[in-house]
Amino acid sequence: MTKITMxxxxxxxxxxxxxxxxxxxFLRDTLGLTGxxxxxxxxxxxxxxxxxxxxxxxxCTMLAAEADGADVSTIEGQAAPDGTLNAIQQAFQDHHGLQxxxxxxxxxxxxAALLKDNPKPTETEIRHYLEGNICRCTGxxxxxxxxxxxxxxxxxxxxxx
Amino acid sequence: xxxxxFVKPATVDEAIAALREEDAQALGGGQTLLPTMKQRLAMxxxxxxxxxxxxxVGVSSDGATLTLGGATPHAxxxxxxxxxxxxxxxxxxxxxxAVRNRGTVGGSLANNDPAACYPSAxxxxxxxxxxxxxxxxxxxxxxxxxxxxxxxxxxxxxxxxPIPQRANYQKFEQPASRFALVGVFVAQYADGVRVAVTGAxxxxxxxWSEAEAALSGSFTPDAVDGxxxxxxxxxxxxxxxxxxxAHLVKVMTKRAVAACN
Numbered sequence: 001m002t003k004i005t006m007x008x009x010x011x012x013x014x015x016x017x018x019x020x021x022x023x024x025x026f027l028r029d030t031l032g033l034t035g036x037x038x039x040x041x042x043x044x045x046x047x048x049x050x051x052x053x054x055x056x057x058x059x060c061t062m063l064a065a066e067a068d069g070a071d072v073s074t075i076e077g078q079a080a081p082d083g084t085l086n087a088i089q090q091a092f093q094d095h096h097g098l099q100x101x102x103x104x105x106x107x108x109x110x111x112a113a114l115l116k117d118n119p120k121p122t123e124t125e126i127r128h129y130l131e132g133n134i135c136r137c138t139g140x141x142x143x144x145x146x147x148x149x150x151x152x153x154x155x156x157x158x159x160x161x
Numbered sequence: 162x163x164x165x166x167f168v169k170p171a172t173v174d175e176a177i178a179a180l181r182e183e184d185a186q187a188l189g190g191g192q193t194l195l196p197t198m199k200q201r202l203a204m205x206x207x208x209x210x211x212x213x214x215x216x217x218v219g220v221s222s223d224g225a226t227l228t229l230g231g232a233t234p235h236a237x238x239x240x241x242x243x244x245x246x247x248x249x250x251x252x253x254x255x256x257x258x259a260v261r262n263r264g265t266v267g268g269s270l271a272n273n274d275p276a277a278c279y280p281s282a283x284x285x286x287x288x289x290x291x292x293x294x295x296x297x298x299x300x301x302x303x304x305x306x307x308x309x310x311x312x313x314x315x316x317x318x319x320x321x322x323p324i325p326q327r328a329n330y331q332k333f334e335q336p337a338s339r340f341a342l343v344g345v346f347v348a349q350y351a352d353g354v355r356v357a358v359t360g361a362x363x364x365x366x367x368x369w370s371e372a373e374a375a376l377s378g379s380f381t382p383d384a385v386d387g388x389x390x391x392x393x394x395x396x397x398x399x400x401x402x403x404x405x406x407a408h409l410v411k412v413m414t415k416r417a418v419a420a421c422n
Contacts, residue, residue: 004166019208020198042196042261044337055236055262062196062263063188065167066212093242113258131339132257 004068007013008033009077017064020151023057024048026064027074035075035105039134046133049106056113058132072099075105088112088150095155097146099137106133111147120151123158162198169210173217173318177293179209180314187211187316189232189268192260211267217318227324228279231267231291231317238266247328248286251278251346254332256339267317270302273309273365276340278332280366283320285328285346285357291319305364325350327380328419331413333360335400343406345369345413347421353377356414361395361406372414381422382415 001016006051008031027033027050036059039047043061050059051073078086085093088111099102100135114121114129121129126147127140135143145155170176180187186205188194190212197203211217219231222244229238239253239261253262255269257280269279270290283290283299290297292315302310311317325348332344341360348355354376356369375384388411392404401409 021162022195036382043192046257049259056259056271057262058259061168061260063191063193063208063210065169066191066210068169104420110258129258132259156414 002121004065006067006069007071009073019065020059021064023062023064023067024059027059027095033074033076037102037105041103044134046106046110047103049109050111051113056110075108078108091146091150095142095146095149097143103133103135107143115151120153123148163201164205165205168207169213171213173214173293176209176211176214176316177314182207185209189265190234190263192264193272211316225324227322229266229320231319232265233370235261235264245322245324247330248282248322251282251330266320270320271309271311271317273303273307275306275365276360278341278344278359281344281346281357281359282330283386284366285348285355285370286322287355289321290317291321292317303366327421329417331417332415333409333413341411342400343409345410345417347414347417349380349421354380358410361410363394363396376418380418385414
């Protein structure tokens, strides 16, 4: 075991990790931040997406030790301290961007990464960016709508295909 | 996965020293190695992360050659390799955004997955793979499925790509994995055209020399019409037969040439 330290949602957090401890295990089991989900554990589904030094990564396919000293953002850091949802989270609620909600933490974190680089993405760009996030309720349509809305764009033009 | 010792050196020399230990393994972005270790198909005693070596990350160009640091993530190549647009586009089409933020060019080339994208770019560009010990021409580097000229404990520090006059990469994507079912990289240089194929060959990435000759004569999609490849030399699996892949190689080659023109 080695002690590792990282900034998580603005707070310094430390804990012990083995070499093989995955970042998602460290976040969930060591730090108790269970908002980040493990879906496939094979870097396909994206339920575990968090930001490391501002970049979206699949935390099931990154070692915790690799994030030693890094700045990590998770779904728990998205809402305001008083619980007020951020624009993306609110848009997911307004546009029914989730059914069971299992994929939602990863969807929101991927959406946040997209909008940081591309504040007004097209529908095509959103769908392309979410290729690494799988929703088994097949809720993609409303997820895309939510991200369009969160970026301040009209969602009326998006029709079901 | 089995446990291991994790080290993250700050210099290439320290990494090489750490890799001398038996069963030590270099770790790039881990987007292939970590899933492999989870399946217990690999069990290194020590992982030597290359992610802490600042010298290994970067994109630079002198106009004639584009150089990538060995540990440069795909996303960085996609947004910074504007001097070689086809290469930037290839990097931007690997996996998904989160995978591109971690996976590295050196990791992809060292692994030499027969369906990976980067080997086709390196081979079609006549790239030079630079390691801590030597420089290896792409034509000598790829040696079959998951097999390269790298020695034990040798790491890729940079890759130099001669910038072509025109180039394009066409990937027929396996939609679940987003690896290439077939990918064809076509690059036109002053002294001729090079065509490299990934995802298809039984022995991994290969140059399609007949297409190179035809396209060096006439750089048009129609130039390869009379050519064909044998399905017997192609990978056949549940995603496509060898004959299907052989057909796709030609289709993707024509599309790549069309996109150049």
